Amino acid sequence: MSFSRRGAPAGCGVARSVDVTRSDAPTALIVLRFWCVMCSLLVTVSAFAGEPVQLTQDGSLKRDPRFIDGGRAVAYCYDETPALVRMMKISLIDRIPQPVFADAADKHHYEPAFSPNGKWISFTACTGNLSGKLVIRNLESGEQADITHKGRGGTRSPTFSPDSKRVIYAFAEKGPQQLWSVKTDGTDKRQLTTCSGVSNWPTFTPDGRTIVFSNSREKNYEIYSVGSDGSGERRLTNNTLMDIRPAVSPDGRKIAFVSTRTGNYDVFVMNIDGSDVQQITTSEERDDYPNWHPNGEQLVIVSERDGAFDLYLIDASQGRTVAGR
Amino acid sequence: MEDTIFGSRFFLSPHDGGSMLDFGSHKTASCSGSSRRAFIRTAAAVPAMMSTGLPALAEIEEARRRAKAKSVILLWLWGGPSHLDMVDPKPDAPDDFRGPFGTIATKTTGMHFTELLPRMAARSDRFSVIRSMQTTNGGHPGAGTVGVTGFEEKPGPVQPNFGAIVAKHRGQQEALPPFFYVGRGIPRDLPRRIEGYGGGTLGKAYDPFLVHCSERGDISIPTLKMLPNMSPNRIEDRRTLERALDVERYRLDSAEIERWGQTYQSAYGLLTDEKAREAFDLTRESKKTRSSYGQTTFGQGCLLARRLAQAGVPYIQVNWSEYVETFTPNGDFGWDTHIYNFELLQDRHCPIFDRAYSALLDDLHDSGMLDDTLLVAMGEFGRTPKISVRASREHWQHCYFSLWAGAGVEPGRCIGESDAKAEYPVSQPITPLMTGTTMLELCGIGAKERAEMKVLDGGSIINELF
Numbered sequence: 001m002s003f004s005r006r007g008a009p010a011g012c013g014v015a016r017s018v019d020v021t022r023s024d025a026p027t028a029l030i031v032l033r034f035w036c037v038m039c040s041l042l043v044t045v046s047a048f049a050g051e052p053v054q055l056t057q058d059g060s061l062k063r064d065p066r067f068i069d070g071g072r073a074v075a076y077c078y079d080e081t082p083a084l085v086r087m088m089k090i091s092l093i094d095r096i097p098q099p100v101f102a103d104a105a106d107k108h109h110y111e112p113a114f115s116p117n118g119k120w121i122s123f124t125a126c127t128g129n130l131s132g133k134l135v136i137r138n139l140e141s142g143e144q145a146d147i148t149h150k151g152r153g154g155t156r157s158p159t160f161s162p163d164s165k166r167v168i169y170a171f172a173e174k175g176p177q178q179l180w181s182v183k184t185d186g187t188d189k190r191q192l193t194t195c196s197g198v199s200n201w202p203t204f205t206p207d208g209r210t211i212v213f214s215n216s217r218e219k220n221y222e223i224y225s226v227g228s229d230g231s232g233e234r235r236l237t238n239n240t241l242m243d244i245r246p247a248v249s250p251d252g253r254k255i256a257f258v259s260t261r262t263g264n265y266d267v268f269v270m271n272i273d274g275s276d277v278q279q280i281t282t283s284e285e286r287d288d289y290p291n292w293h294p295n296g297e298q299l300v301i302v303s304e305r306d307g308a309f310d311l312y313l314i315d316a317s318q319g320r321t322v323a324g325r
Numbered sequence: 326m327e328d329t330i331f332g333s334r335f336f337l338s339p340h341d342g343g344s345m346l347d348f349g350s351h352k353t354a355s356c357s358g359s360s361r362r363a364f365i366r367t368a369a370a371v372p373a374m375m376s377t378g379l380p381a382l383a384e385i386e387e388a389r390r391r392a393k394a395k396s397v398i399l400l401w402l403w404g405g406p407s408h409l410d411m412v413d414p415k416p417d418a419p420d421d422f423r424g425p426f427g428t429i430a431t432k433t434t435g436m437h438f439t440e441l442l443p444r445m446a447a448r449s450d451r452f453s454v455i456r457s458m459q460t461t462n463g464g465h466p467g468a469g470t471v472g473v474t475g476f477e478e479k480p481g482p483v484q485p486n487f488g489a490i491v492a493k494h495r496g497q498q499e500a501l502p503p504f505f506y507v508g509r510g511i512p513r514d515l516p517r518r519i520e521g522y523g524g525g526t527l528g529k530a531y532d533p534f535l536v537h538c539s540e541r542g543d544i545s546i547p548t549l550k551m552l553p554n555m556s557p558n559r560i561e562d563r564r565t566l567e568r569a570l571d572v573e574r575y576r577l578d579s580a581e582i583e584r585w586g587q588t589y590q591s592a593y594g595l596l597t598d599e600k601a602r603e604a605f606d607l608t609r610e611s612k613k614t615r616s617s618y619g620q621t622t623f624g625q626g627c628l629l630a631r632r633l634a635q636a637g638v639p640y641i642q643v644n645w646s647e648y649v650e651t652f653t654p655n656g657d658f659g660w661d662t663h664i665y666n667f668e669l670l671q672d673r674h675c676p677i678f679d680r681a682y683s684a685l686l687d688d689l690h691d692s693g694m695l696d697d698t699l700l701v702a703m704g705e706f707g708r709t710p711k712i713s714v715r716a717s718r719e720h721w722q723h724c725y726f727s728l729w730a731g732a733g734v735e736p737g738r739c740i741g742e743s744d745a746k747a748e749y750p751v752s753q754p755i756t757p758l759m760t761g762t763t764m765l766e767l768c769g770i771g772a773k774e775r776a777e778m779k780v781l782d783g784g785s786i787i788n789e790l791f
Contacts, residue, residue, distance in 0.1 A: 084655070129653040152715065308616070
């Protein structure tokens with residue numbers, strides 16, 4: 001683990017929202033904020049109407065969208081060139097993509113996670129040949145903790161605990177890929193699980209008591225829930241094809257996830273106990289990487305349409321119930 | 326599950342290089358045991374072979390005669406794709422081998438792919454899979470050279486790339502060079518490039534002509550980057566070109582001009598040729614066709630390859646990436662998945678490949694080009710069946726796969742078989758030398774021509790493909 005300081009983010013949405021809402025903000029800013037909220041509302045209303053709202057237009061390969069700025073913007077990663085992945089953000093209002101980090105050399109980042117208190121970002125960074133480290137960066141100061149393990153290898157899928165004090169992530173150090181936990185300052189690194197198969201995509205329920213994740217011990221990825229103390233593991237999905245990238249809704253009652261059970265990558269939503277599985281997307285092309293809007297009613301996903309990858313805002317409630325889990 | 330009738334080499338000379346006597350060199354196997362066709366062929370052949378050997382050989386010869394490739398498109402999956410996680414899954418292998426992906430049925434009886442290749446599974450009746458590939462080298466540049474030349478590197482010029490042999494045999498008929506690389510550069514790893522990329526012992530005149538195609542279908546020719554502000558779109562006629570060259574001649578000394586040599590002459594020549602310009606213009610395709618390949622460099626590169634084949638180019642190698650490294654700063658996501666194997670195959674590599682390969686197959690089929698275009702997809706090796714401590718897979722030269730379609734190849738077959746953990750072939754291994762020999766044979770470069778060119782000595786043909 002190392003600790004260093006990086007440049008502050010380029011107007012990162014989480015930090016910017018604090019400025020605009022200050023009580024001494026000029027009237028013009030208040031008007032601007034009202035206008036922005038109305039525009040944002042218009043976008044979300046469009047998605048509520050059932051029609052997906054396309055947020056990006058360039059069609060380049062994208063991944064890992066995350067709502068930020070109270071749901072008014074989305075951070076994501078995309079192929080800027082065939083050899084460069086950059087983390088971007090796009091406002092739902094002006095829909096103009098811009099880099100999350102001002103320093104152009106601050107690149108090759110994947111799987112961003114933003115802490116609930118808006119103070120931290122964590123992501124996997126490509127740091128050298130066959131080396132990926134976990135970064136936990138303070139969005140205001142730019143200070144960061146680099147979480148590394150012995151030998152080469154890469155961390156995956158960081159997520160913050162609801163109290164914003166710890167980051168849970170996946171890593172394979174000596175065999176099967178397990179879930180790990182570390183404090184935001186980079187200390188107290190611990191292995192949480194000792195499962196067979198590959199474990200990945202941890203996500204917390206809002207009360208912090210349960211972790212939902214995928215594991216492949218049953219010959220393909222299934223989704224499980226387990227108490228944050230490691231007790232009471234429960235299998236939530238049960239079919240012969242992958243169920244991956246679980247994302248717990250803001251109210252803790254639903255889980256969005258991706259499955260190939262339809263023959264290609266589609267987005268599904270189920271109850272937190274695995275019941276009432278609903279298919280949300282039905283395209284014959286790929287729909288992937290669901291992330292909940294803070295309103296708990298919509299998802300941002302990456303959809304492939306006519307071979308192009310873009311971000312779409314979709315209604316999470318208009319699914320079709322499917323048999324089985 | 327072997328057909329041991331063909332297990333012996335009693336009527337084969339391993340160095341015959343001919344097209345008949347190699348028939349007996351391979352065991353035949355399929356996913357569900359010996360294929361029906363192989364069984365029938367074997368059953369029919371054995372009595373005849375015991376007497377004269379002619380009828381069965383004649384059948385193979387006839388099939389081979391019918392099989393002719395005007396063009397070869399090689400999809401070079403640089404870095405070593407994981408056979409277990411794609412076309413040779415082992416769901417009943419132990420935890421530390423099988424990987425996390427479910428399996429799906431294909432259109433080929435008894436053959437399953439992983440869930441990462443649904444489009445290809447739905448089209449398996451249009452291509453054949455070899456699951457018993459084996460090579461001699463476990464390092465990228467070395468195995469890469471073996472993969473595209475059939476032979477190990479040696480001091481001095483290496484053996485020529487299969488494409489270079491085709492280029493020499495066919496010659497340059499028109500403005501379009503006979504051997505194209507579609508990709509970002511000569512395949513390489515961080516330390517060095519692949520030695521077998523080009524003409525080798527045949528000479529640099531048979532090196533490939535490199536063209537890059539962006540994810541939006543924009544074409545760039547690295548040779549032209551030597552001239553500032555010059556792009557294919559700006560070269561409207563030879564006069565424009567000559568003006569640009571005149572300017573550069575003042576700037577560069579004669580040695581530099583000389584170094585441009587034949588390559589840039591070819592570049593400018595083809596860019597002022599109407600047919601060549603047309604081949605490069607992907608906007609002439611319908612939106613539906615372009616989008617079917619996917620908005621990725623590999624997808625659009627496959628479409629460019631189809632257009633080049635349509636324009637008469639005899640050999641096109643589409644390189645998945647320039648670098649093998651899959652996760653390194655400024656690397657372009659090769660198949661060398663020492664880390665993030667499962668994540669990258671699932672998130673990036675397989676969806677891109679599944680879409681592009683399927684689109685190319687459909688396109689060739691629908692246009693009637695599949696009859697005389699050979700489509701081969703393979704890497705330089707596979708990946709370790711045993712999952713590493715980093716939850717990934719390392720290099721594995723002992724068993725991997727290749728995909729074959731078109732030009733008379735019998736589709737819908739699963740040829741060769743790996744053992745229960747996909748560690749080693751249980752049928753006769755099929756080598757890069759055999760893939761090259763088969764490619765050339767289909768291009769009309771028979772044993773006699775190969776001997777005259779002193780290439781692919783000792784190569785035999787993969788008869789199970791016909």
